[in-house]
Each structure stands twice: as C-alpha cells, then as structure tokens.
Amino acid sequence: MDLGLTGKVALVTGASAGLGKAIAEELAHEGADVVLCARRADVLGAFATELAASSGRRIVPIVADLTVAGEGTRVVTEAIAQLGRVDILVTNGGGPPSLPFEQTTPEQWDQAVRMNLLSALELCRAAMPGMKARRWGRILTLTSITVKQPVENLVLSNSVRAAVAGFARTLSNELAPFNITVNNILPGYTKTERLGGLAAAVSARKGITEAEAYGAWEQQIPMGRLGEPREFAALAVFLASDRASYITGQSVAADGGWIKGLF
Numbered sequence: 303m304d305l306g307l308t309g310k311v312a313l314v315t316g317a318s319a320g321l322g323k324a325i326a327e328e329l330a331h332e333g334a335d336v337v338l339c340a341r342r343a344d345v346l347g348a349f350a351t352e353l354a355a356s357s358g359r360r361i362v363p364i365v366a367d368l369t370v371a372g373e374g375t376r377v378v379t380e381a382i383a384q385l386g387r388v389d390i391l392v393t394n395g396g397g398p399p400s401l402p403f404e405q406t407t408p409e410q411w412d413q414a415v416r417m418n419l420l421s422a423l424e425l426c427r428a429a430m431p432g433m434k435a436r437r438w439g440r441i442l443t444l445t446s447i448t449v450k451q452p453v454e455n456l457v458l459s460n461s462v463r464a465a466v467a468g469f470a471r472t473l474s475n476e477l478a479p480f481n482i483t484v485n486n487i488l489p490g491y492t493k494t495e496r497l498g499g500l501a502a503a504v505s506a507r508k509g510i511t512e513a514e515a516y517g518a519w520e521q522q523i524p525m526g527r528l529g530e531p532r533e534f535a536a537l538a539v540f541l542a543s544d545r546a547s548y549i550t551g552q553s554v555a556a557d558g559g560w561i562k563g564l565f
Contacts, residue, residue: 303545304545305332305333305539305540305543305544305545306543306544306545307329307332307333307334307539307542307543307544308332308333308334309333309334309335310333310334310335310389310390311334311335311336311337311381311385311386311387311388311389311390312326312329312334312335312336312337312388312389312390312391312392312542313336313337313339313377313378313381313388313390313391313392313425313429314326314329314336314337314338314339314392314394315339315340315368315377315392315393315394315395315421315425316339316340316394316395316396316444317336317338317339317340317346317349317394318338318340318341318342318345318346318349319340319345319494319495320494320495320496320531321394321444321489321492321494321531321534321535322340322392322394322444323349323531324531324532324534324535325392325394325534325535325538325539326338326349326353327353327357327532327535328532328535328536328538328539329390329539329542330353330356330357330359330361331356331357332539332543333359334359334389334390335359335360335361335362335385336353336359336360336361336362337361337362337363337364337377337381337384337385337388338350338353338361338362338363338364339363339364339365339366339368339377340363340365340366341365341366341367342365343363343365346363346365347363349363350362350363360385362381362384362385364377364380364381368395368417368421368424368425369413369416369417369420369421371420371424372424373421373424374421374424374425374427374428375424375427375428377425377428378391378425378428378429379428382432387432387436388429388432388433389433389436389438389439389440390439390440390441390442390542391425391426391429391439391440391441391442392442392444392538392542393421393422393425393426393441393442393443393444393466394444395417395418395419395421395422395444395466396417396418396496397446397459397496397499397500398410398413398414398417398418398456398458398459398462399458399503400455400456400499400500400503400504401455401457401458402454402455402457403457406457406458410458411458414458414459414461414462415462415465417462418462418463418465418466419462419465419466419469422443422466422469422470423469426441426473429441430477430482433477433480433482434477434480434482437480437481437482438481438482439477439480439481439482439483440482440483440541440542440543440546441470441473441477441482441483441484441485442484442485442486442487442538442541442542443466443467443469443470443484443485443486443487444486444487444489444538445463445464445466445467445470445486445487445488445553446459446463446488446489447488447489447490447555447557447560447561448460448463448464449463449464449466449467449486449488449553450488450553450555450561450563450565451560451561451562451563455503455504455507466486467486467553470484470485470486470551471484471486471551471553474550474551475551478550478551481547483541483546483547483549483550484550484551485541485549485550485551485552485553485554486552486553486554487534487537487538487541487553487554487555487556488553488554488555488556488557488561489529489534489555489556489557490523490529490555490556490557490558490560490561491519491520491522491523491528491529491557491558491560492528492529492530492531492533492534492556493528493529493530493531494531497528498512500515501515501516504518516528522560523557523558523559523560524558524559524560525558525559526558527558528558529556529557529558533556534556537554537556541554
C-alpha cells in the first residue's frame with residue numbers, strides 16, 4: 303500500500319526514545335522528512351544521524367523543553383525554516399508520575415498540564431496556519447488507554463490526557479473543512495522506558511518484583527503480551543497518511559484488547 307508520505311514533512315515531539323522514536327523511524331522509512339524534537343541533545347543528535355543514514359531522508363533535530371511557554375512555537379517556526387512546512391504533527395508529552403491523588407502536589411499537576419496539554423495546544427496553534435493554507439494536514443496526539451479506562455494510581459495521566467483527547471476531538475471538527483484530520487492515538491502497555499518506570503513504581507508500592515508487575519499487566523491483556531513500539535508506530539503512520547483521509551476525531555487504541563468498553 304502506498305501511504306502517500308513521500309516528501310511530506312513530519313514533526314514528532316518526544317522523539318528521542320520510546321513511542322516517539324518508533325513513530326519517527328516509521329515515518330522516515332515511509333518517505334517523509336522528519337523533524338525530531340526532544341530535550342536530550344546528545345541522544346537526539348545521535349538518533350538523527352542514525353535515522354538519516356538508514357532512511358535517506360532529511361532529518362532535523364531540534365532540542366527543546368516543551369513545558370516552557372513559547373518553546374512549541376519556536377520548534378514549529380524552526381521546522382518550517384529548515385524544511386519549508388509541517389504537514390504532519392505528532393504531539394507526544396512525557397508520562398506524569400504514578401501516584402494516587404492524595405500524594406500529588408500542585409506543582410506536579412502544573413507540570414503534567416504543561417507537559418501534555420499546553421504543549422499540544424501551542425504546537426497545534428503554530429502548525430495549523432500552514433496546514434490550512436495548503437488544505438492538507440495530519441495532527442496526531444499521543445494520549446493513553448487511560449482516556450477510555452482509567453488506571454489506578456495514574457490520576458495525573460488519567461486526568462490530563464483526557465483533557466488532551468477532548469481538545470483534539472473538538473479541534474478535529476474545526477479543521478475538517480480544511481482537509482486536516484486530528485486523531486488521538488492510545489498506546490496500551492508497550493515495551494518502553496515509561497513502562498519500566500511504572501513497573502518500578504508498582505514494585506515499590508505493592509512489594510512485588512518488577513517482573514511480577516509486568517506479569518500482572520500481561521494477564522490483563524487478551525493477547526497475553528506487551529506491545530512493541532513498532533506496532534504502535536504502524537497505527538500512527540497509517541493515520542498520518544494520505545490513505546486515512548476520511549478518519550478524523552477518533553481515539554484509536556493499540557492495546558492488544560486491554561480496553562473492555564465498546565467504544
């Protein structure tokens with residue numbers, strides 16, 4: 303299947319590791335030029351060099367902390383300056399700490415909102431005008447299965463990622479007349495650094511090993527295993543493609559069947 307991504311320009315945040323990195327790899331190998339954004343300059347630069355060599359595409363690393371107001375706008379502006387435009391925007395904020403509500407602080411709530419919601423708003427606001435002018439665009443927000451089925455001790459993620467999903471669903475209606483799609487993509491339990499951190503938190507809280515924490519999650523998943531980043535990336539790349547032109551306003555999970563609801 304030709305996904306129609308050759309020559310498109312994608313901007314992926316949180317691109318130095320985990321799901322963001324996997325999405326960036328898939329986009330580049332499908333023919334897109336990719337702007338990589340993350341905070342760790344050394345890791346990001348090494349990945350950009352590696353991906354340019356393996357894909358033959360233009361890969362531009364931009365170091366930024368998107369929790370800082372104005373950085374999202376700067377990243378989009380620099381991406382346009384270097385590659386001419388942004389056709390595909392993938393917003394990917396980091397995961398907040400694993401805590402029950404009573405153990406959270408106002409500072410943690412503020413950080414979670416900045417990391418996930420406000421960063422996505424700023425990136426979208428900066429990228430939208432060009433997409434509207436060209437009458438083509440794809441916006442993907444990485445949220446979580448928690449927007450459909452909350453997970454215990456993840457009150458920060460459950461709350462803020464649901465806000466991102468609500469924003470994206472509303473934005474999809476506003477941008478549909480311009481041939482711009484906006485979709486939420488929901489990773490389930492996937493083999494990433496983030497999941498390792500959650501396993502450590504569960505281990506400490508429940509007095510079990512991290513292996514037992516992983517085992518408990520696998521028992522909840524009908525497919526009986528954790529997801530691979532490349533499996534989630536395949537969903538993202540399809541929704542970013544020309545072939546997904548009539549899919550918008552959706553929250554689509556890659557979770558091995560973990561979500562139990564009908565919708």
